[in-house]
Amino acid sequence: xxxxxxxxxxxxxxxxxxxxxxxxxxxxxxxxxxxxxxxxxxxxxxxxxxxxxxxxxxxxxxxxxxxxxxxxxxxxxxxxxxxxxxxxxxxxxxxxxxxxxxxxxxxxxxxxxxxxxxxxxxxxxxxxxxxxxxxxxxxxxxxxxxxxxxxxxxxxxxxxxxxxxxxxxxxxxxxxxxxxxxxxxxxxxxxxxxxxxxxxxxxxxxxxxxxxxxxxxxxxxxxxxxxxxxxxxxxxxxxxxxxxxxxxxxxxxxxxxxxxxxxxxxxxxxxxxxxxxxxxxxxxxxxxxxxxxxxxxxxxxxxxxxxxxxxxxxxxxxxxxxxxxxxxxxxxxxxxxxxxx
Amino acid sequence: xxxxxxxxxxxxxxxxxxxxxxxxxxxxxxxxxxxxxxxxxxxxxxxxxxxxxxxxxxxxxxxxxxxxxxxxxxxxxxxxxxxxxxxxxxxxxxxxxxxxxxxxxxxxxxxxxxxxxxxxxxxxxxxxxxxxxxxxxxxxxxxxxxxxxxxxxxxxxxxxxxxxxxxxxxxxxxxxxxxxxxxxxxxxxxxxxxxxxxxxxxxxxxxxxxxxxxxxxxxxxxxxxxxxxxxxxxxxxxxxxxxxxxxxxxxxxxxxxxxxxxxxxxxxxxxxxxxxxxxxxxxxxxxxxxxxxxxxxxxxxxxxxxxxxxxxxxxxxxxxxxxxxxxxxxxxxxxxxxxxx
Numbered sequence: 001x002x003x004x005x006x007x008x009x010x011x012x013x014x015x016x017x018x019x020x021x022x023x024x025x026x027x028x029x030x031x032x033x034x035x036x037x038x039x040x041x042x043x044x045x046x047x048x049x050x051x052x053x054x055x056x057x058x059x060x061x062x063x064x065x066x067x068x069x070x071x072x073x074x075x076x077x078x079x080x081x082x083x084x085x086x087x088x089x090x091x092x093x094x095x096x097x098x099x100x101x102x103x104x105x106x107x108x109x110x111x112x113x114x115x116x117x118x119x120x121x122x123x124x125x126x127x128x129x130x131x132x133x134x135x136x137x138x139x140x141x142x143x144x145x146x147x148x149x150x151x152x153x154x155x156x157x158x159x160x161x162x163x164x165x166x167x168x169x170x171x172x173x174x175x176x177x178x179x180x181x182x183x184x185x186x187x188x189x190x191x192x193x194x195x196x197x198x199x200x201x202x203x204x205x206x207x208x209x210x211x212x213x214x215x216x217x218x219x220x221x222x223x224x225x226x227x228x229x230x231x232x233x234x235x236x237x238x239x240x241x242x243x244x245x246x247x248x249x250x251x252x253x254x255x256x257x258x259x260x261x262x263x264x265x266x267x268x269x270x271x272x273x274x275x276x277x278x279x280x281x282x283x284x285x286x287x288x289x290x291x292x293x294x295x296x297x298x299x300x301x302x303x304x305x306x307x308x309x310x311x312x313x314x315x316x317x318x319x320x321x322x323x324x325x326x327x328x329x330x331x332x333x334x335x336x337x338x339x340x341x
Numbered sequence: 342x343x344x345x346x347x348x349x350x351x352x353x354x355x356x357x358x359x360x361x362x363x364x365x366x367x368x369x370x371x372x373x374x375x376x377x378x379x380x381x382x383x384x385x386x387x388x389x390x391x392x393x394x395x396x397x398x399x400x401x402x403x404x405x406x407x408x409x410x411x412x413x414x415x416x417x418x419x420x421x422x423x424x425x426x427x428x429x430x431x432x433x434x435x436x437x438x439x440x441x442x443x444x445x446x447x448x449x450x451x452x453x454x455x456x457x458x459x460x461x462x463x464x465x466x467x468x469x470x471x472x473x474x475x476x477x478x479x480x481x482x483x484x485x486x487x488x489x490x491x492x493x494x495x496x497x498x499x500x501x502x503x504x505x506x507x508x509x510x511x512x513x514x515x516x517x518x519x520x521x522x523x524x525x526x527x528x529x530x531x532x533x534x535x536x537x538x539x540x541x542x543x544x545x546x547x548x549x550x551x552x553x554x555x556x557x558x559x560x561x562x563x564x565x566x567x568x569x570x571x572x573x574x575x576x577x578x579x580x581x582x583x584x585x586x587x588x589x590x591x592x593x594x595x596x597x598x599x600x601x602x603x604x605x606x607x608x609x610x611x612x613x614x615x616x617x618x619x620x621x622x623x624x625x626x627x628x629x630x631x632x633x634x635x636x637x638x639x640x641x642x643x644x645x646x647x648x649x650x651x652x653x654x655x656x657x658x659x660x661x662x663x664x665x666x667x668x669x670x671x672x673x674x675x676x677x678x679x680x681x682x
Contacts (some may be wrong), residue, residue, distance in 0.1 A: 118453060131375060140591060198593050209525075209550075213520050218591050220584035220610055228610070228617050230591050237578050237592065243561035250559050250571050251578065251592060252479060254538050254549030269561060269569070298405030 027313065031177045033334070034170040040284065043325045044174065047282040048181045051258060058280040058284065060258055062182040067259040067282075068212075068249065069175070071189040071196060073309040074263045074286050075204065076167040077156065079295045081308065083163045084195050085127070087150050091134040094146075098326075108133070110193060135192060136216060136234040145233055147198040160238035164203045168286075169262075170333045174283040175204055178259070186257075188249060189213040190241035190266055194232065212252040215241045245341040258282065264309040271324055283324040287311060364489060372518045374675070375511040381625065381673040384666045385515065393507060393597060399621040401599055408600040408609060409553075409590060410516070412530040412537060415604045415627050416545065417508040418497065420636045422649065424504045425536050426468070428491050429464045430460065432475040435487075447476070476533060477575040484573055488539040502681065505544045509627075511674045512602070516545055519600070527598075530554040531582035531607055535573065551595040553611040555581045586611035599623065600640040605650040612665055621626040624665040628652060631671040634678075 035041040051060040092111040095102060102108040107126035110118050122130075135143070140178065156166055175185050187206055189218035191198055193213030200206040215238045218230040240248040246269055259282040260267070260274035271283040288297050288309070297306035300316035319326050329336065370565035371405040375377075376382040433452040436443060443449040448467035451459050473554050476484070497507055497682030530537055530546055536646050541547040556579045559571040581589040586612055590598065597607035600623040603606070612624040629650070639645035641657035660667050670677065 063542070193592075195597075201404070209593070211595065214591060216589050220614070226612050228587070230614075246561045246571060247559050249555060251534075252550070253536075254552065273561070273569050273571075299364070312355045338399060 031168070032173050032304060036332055037100065037205075037336050038332055040325050041283070044177070047259065047280055048178065048183075052181050052278045059088060060279065064255060065067050065178075065181075065183040065259070066253060066255050066257045067178050067183045068186045068188040068253075068257045068261070068274070069171070069243075070262040070264075070267045070270070071187050071191055073212075073288065074168075074261055074267070074296055075171050075175075075187070076163065077294065078263075078309050079288075079297070079306070083154075083250075084191050084192065086130075086154065087147065087195070088127075088130050088134040089154045090150060091146065092130065095133060100217065102133070132234045134305075135195070136232045140194070140230045144198050145193060148288065150276060151199055159337075162196065164199050165340075166331070166337060167203060169335050169338050171286075172204070172338075174261075175206070179205070182238045183259070184210060184247075186210045186212060186253060188245050188260075188270060189238065190239075190244075192216075193238075193240070205335060212238075212240060212248045214238060214244075243269050246273035249273070260284075261286070263288065265315055268315060268318070272322070275324070276320065281323075283319075284327055285311070285315070285319055285324060286329060287316070290333075290336065291329055294329060299330045344661050350518055370657040373511070373514050377675050379673055381666055382601055383666045384623065384625070385518070386620055388600065389519065389524075391621045393607070401620065405596060405599070406522075407527065407594060407596050407598045408519050409527045409529040409586075409594075409598045409602070409615070410512070410552075411605075411608045411611070412528050412532055414609070414629065415509075415602055416512050416516075416528070417424065417504065418635065420629075420647070420651045421498075421636065423532065424495075425532050428488065429468075429471050429475040429628075431491060431495065432487065432582045433471065436474060443474075444561075465591075472653060476536070477573045479573060481535070481571045484535060489538060492540055500678075503539050506681075507678060508544060509674070510676050510679050512627075513545070513679075515602075516547070520546070520573045524600070525551060526554075527551045527553060527594060529581065529588075529601075529611060531580075531585075531588050533557075534579075534581070534600060536652040537620050553579075553581060553589045555579060555585075582607045584610050587614035590614070602627070603627075604629065605652050606656055609656060609659070613663070616663065618666070624660075624663075625668055626652070626656070626660055626665060627656070627667065627668045627670060630669055631674075631677065635670060 032041055032044065050056050051059050053059060069075055072082050089111055092108055096108060096112060101212060104110060107122050107129055110122060111130065111205050123277045151162065151164055154163060155161055156163055187196055187200055187210065191212055193215040196213050197208040200211050201208065201238045207330060210340050215231045216237065217235045217237050219233050220228065220230055238244060238248050238251060245267065256277045257274045260271045261284050263286040267285065274329055275281045275283050287300065288295050290296060291299065291301055295303055296303050297309065298311045299305040300311050316326065373382055373385065380497060391397050394400060406516050410416055410580055413423050428454055433449055437453060444453060448463050448470055451463060452471065486522065492503065492505055495504060496502055497504055505601050519526055526547055528537055528551065532554050534552055537554050538549040540554045544547065554588040557577050558576045560574050561569065561571055564570050568624045570603055572619065579585060579589050579592060586608065597618045598615045599670060601612045602625050603612060604627040608626065616622045616624050628641065629636050630642065632639060637644050638648040639652050641654045643654050657667065
């Protein structure tokens, strides 16, 4: 089985130069204080009130309260390219130090030139090689350490802030609001399960066991001292994108969610699977229509097209027809990011 | 990848005729009241006290408190054959009604004769066909319904009680004791993940998302009315036995456990992986040395050999050498089963 890399299949490497967002500290007045009043906020509050009211016919027992969130573009910034792919490219120089022969092998040679245009023109096949070389072949603990080190120093090129600070404040509020009401919040991402697990607990309050993502196998064996270890293998078990999202939910959670949040076509199966359950089921999609504070892409509603996190008009129309709520980043969110510390 | 059936690979079909266990109701005086005083009970209490005492150097933060339990032979009876295999054989007549051509096809033809000796001589290849036909090819919900119906009526041939009543009382106490001390209890079984999930919540208080087992893929598609559904496919993603247990723990939980409980060689990798972590780590193995109240098999310590749940002398010696605790069913457990209601 060949490794699949859903989270980079539609890659664009040219970062748009956009004005820096201005945000002023705002005092929280309620638990969804960074949501403007409107249909999106109302849908969230109605859903939670209905499903947690024991007198409601649509009451959901606490054990069944599961809410699932896509990550890239739903909980944090995915443009111009997925953070995990930046990680993979950034790892190449260190990798070439431990395996010097890579310096003369493509596509590693091109990545080492740091020539952005040349890197941007790498084929999917090239990127697959980079992904396999940087995400597999080491112990689980070594990988975790490498990701942690990278996260501590890497910064987003536009905001010059660590990636883990570029989560959406209203979505962070939503995670906490749902948890305060007995919901267990899961990430269900096309990104790498092991990658996201490294920071999800600290960044979102979501523990490793509640991160479902594209997952490779590991192999159990012994190191030279006879100590058992798990090595990450380049064999894909779960491609957690599109139909893989409900399949991954079944594999890892074993319950149909009551609420699902996404931002692109790859989330639509997760949303329709959630909504196909009985009782109150909430499905929401973040529309990136805020070029000033974040990015604007669709191509729904006349927004510019994109290869990363496409939200086509067809998805928009379907959402409207199916009772899925479209969150307008521009209109529904009071702030997008936390103020800089 | 061919379906793997770890939980039936060492099948024996001849049920031993043994005297019915007598058990009188006992009033619980402490939370481990069905454990006799001894090294096993002391090891459990010491482990929990040490890891939950904030002043201890071996304190474990609540988020990291994970305990993993094998199921067959550790939490409930596995002799003379695994309950799940009984289920598969019992399903054949119903299957033959919906697919009449099976009645003339082997190995289904033999199973339909209800001739125990003939069934007992079926090959692994035959059993694989039965397993694939009865565990896959239907929707997740249909499968859950079929297992529920079976559990409601099937009884163990020796005790004439439903399988879900033949869980070990001291292990039920242990699950509750660990949970009362902030541990999340997981099942990590070579049995089918979807099968065990059907009853684990009601039987053990372990929710579906905390059941890790041998798992096949599912496929997401639409029924004739256009409603989304997940169909169970005969493609194995995780063979959750032996090295597959730590691999499954990494895939599904993403944390190394602090306590692990098993009863056979197939659990040894899970126990050594658990013990290889830093700090206090508890590893325990149930030895079935109680032919009167349950079964006696090893072949460790001169007990009769078996093909189901082997506990060889090598494993016993290793446990003693490595600080793993062997639980003697005969000596350490005050009662084995709950009294009949």
